[in-house]
Amino acid sequence: MQEAHRLKVYKFGGASVRDAEAIRNLARIVGKNTPQEQLLIVVSAMGKTTNALEEIFHLAHAGQDYAAPLTALREYHAGVAAALLSEAGGQIPPSTANQSHLANLLAQLCEQLTTLTPGDYDRQYDQIVSYGELLATSIVAQALGAHWLDCRPLIRTDHTWREGRLDWPTTEYNIRDEVPPLLLTGPVVTQGFLGGTASGATTTLGREGSDYTAAIFAYCLHAESVTIWKDVAGLLNADPKIFADTVRYPEISYQETIEMAYYGASVIHPKTIKPLAVQRIPLYVKSFLDPTAEGTRIGDCRHAALAPAFIRKADQCLISFESKDLTFISEENLEVIFGALAQVRLKINLMQNSAISFSVCTDFSAYRLEKLLNHLRDHFTIHYNTGLELYTIKNYDAASIQRLTMGRELLLEQRTRLTFQFVCRDA
Ligand code: ASP
Ligand code: MG
Numbered sequence: 001m002q003e004a005h006r007l008k009v010y011k012f013g014g015a016s017v018r019d020a021e022a023i024r025n026l027a028r029i030v031g032k033n034t035p036q037e038q039l040l041i042v043v044s045a046m047g048k049t050t051n052a053l054e055e056i057f058h059l060a061h062a063g064q065d066y067a068a069p070l071t072a073l074r075e076y077h078a079g080v081a082a083a084l085l086s087e088a089g090g091q092i093p094p095s096t097a098n099q100s101h102l103a104n105l106l107a108q109l110c111e112q113l114t115t116l117t118p119g120d121y122d123r124q125y126d127q128i129v130s131y132g133e134l135l136a137t138s139i140v141a142q143a144l145g146a147h148w149l150d151c152r153p154l155i156r157t158d159h160t161w162r163e164g165r166l167d168w169p170t171t172e173y174n175i176r177d178e179v180p181p182l183l184l185t186g187p188v189v190t191q192g193f194l195g196g197t198a199s200g201a202t203t204t205l206g207r208e209g210s211d212y213t214a215a216i217f218a219y220c221l222h223a224e225s226v227t228i229w230k231d232v233a234g235l236l237n238a239d240p241k242i243f244a245d246t247v248r249y250p251e252i253s254y255q256e257t258i259e260m261a262y263y264g265a266s267v268i269h270p271k272t273i274k275p276l277a278v279q280r281i282p283l284y285v286k287s288f289l290d291p292t293a294e295g296t297r298i299g300d301c302r303h304a305a306l307a308p309a310f311i312r313k314a315d316q317c318l319i320s321f322e323s324k325d326l327t328f329i330s331e332e333n334l335e336v337i338f339g340a341l342a343q344v345r346l347k348i349n350l351m352q353n354s355a356i357s358f359s360v361c362t363d364f365s366a367y368r369l370e371k372l373l374n375h376l377r378d379h380f381t382i383h384y385n386t387g388l389e390l391y392t393i394k395n396y397d398a399a400s401i402q403r404l405t406m407g408r409e410l411l412l413e414q415r416t417r418l419t420f421q422f423v424c425r426d427a
Contacts, residue, residue: 018047020083045132122161133191152196164203234296
């Protein structure tokens with residue numbers, strides 16, 4: 001009997017595809033796979049491209065000049081593609097289908113930027129910002145000689161722009177129908193972060209959503225494992241760019257990981273874990289800089305108490321609502337506040353109630369905050385502070401609280417059995 005093919009899903013984030021050398025490194029990692037293993041490769045936008053596209057979109061939508069950042073973005077992508085081609089020893093002439101594929105995508109992006117209309121910000125955002133992944137996958141697929149798969153017709157979402165909600169049954173049907181035959185022919189490269197509506201519009205799944213995409217494909221195809229390739233050694237107890245003396249968790253449960261992601265640990269997108277946990281698909285987090293090192297295995301495991309985890313969310317906004325007549329904040333008041341927050345899509349990271357005021361800490365968005373104030377100004381006296389940080393210590397102890405709070409003025413703090421959180425001014 002023939003051995004069944006095993007499928008692995010790899011996800012490469014922005015840093016792992018940021019230039020030609022990084023993409024060569026990716027090719028070496030992919031090249032280590034054995035022929036018995038099928039490979040689906042999910043790729044994010046190159047380097048800081050999503051931020052650049054956000055800026056370009058913002059300018060274009062406001063009717064301002066975006067020529068300079070757009071030119072920089074085009075030259076960046078064309079430059080990486082050209083560097084990879086020249087390294088291929090000129091075997092692939094620049095006129096091949098793949099080169100024109102990239103050129104076509106760049107031309108489509110330029111064209112779409114000229115057709116933006118006022119209003120409708122979030123929908124148009126998705127149509128533009130999605131090009132980061134389309135361009136990156138075009139370049140990576142060509143470098144690997146792999147199949148380029150457009151995930152948008154497969155990953156079906158609703159119309160929640162910028163955070164498309166999945167229609168799982170349709171997505172599962174689509175992926176099971178389309179992808180297995182492609183995998184028989186070799187590695188398949190597809191976009192993270194993107195989806196599509198039933199009417200064919202592009203959606204995005206939320207910033208840093210490419211991890212989630214990897215989990216969606218793994219779930220639908222019953223993959224053997226998912227590996228997220230990052231520039232850190234695995235899942236750490238803190239972001240080494242922010243905190244000194246980090247430790248790596250060699251093994252950690254789905255549940256602990258979900259909680260860390262929820263509190264804002266940037267290592268994995270919060271929605272990633274559930275589909276994997278449902279099917280008990282292990283998730284490996286490994287360093288693309290040191291691919292043979294152990295990394296972290298996230299799975300169905302039990303472990304002793306973990307070292308405290310430190311998580312910082314920057315660019316926070318603390319909003320407090322007071323009833324105008326100094327009456328207590330009632331359930332009716334809360335209903336109005338929550339309703340408005342949901343409507344403008346501001347997510348609550350922390351909340352606290354006192355006698356006559358109710359406070360929420362959210363990610364800062366000038367646009368959404370303005371909408372919220374317009375909704376609620378007549379009902380409440382509203383104060384807000386921006387430029388704040390929200391810190392969470394999971395599995396805290398006295399020493400870890402001391403370490404983090406020392407010298408900081410806390411605007412709000414909250415403690416549960418396992419978690420200590422506080423809001424303070426940006427250092
Ligand atoms: N490129 C997207 C972002 O930067 C998605 C991702 O990286 O996962 O948010
Ligand atoms: Mg990214």
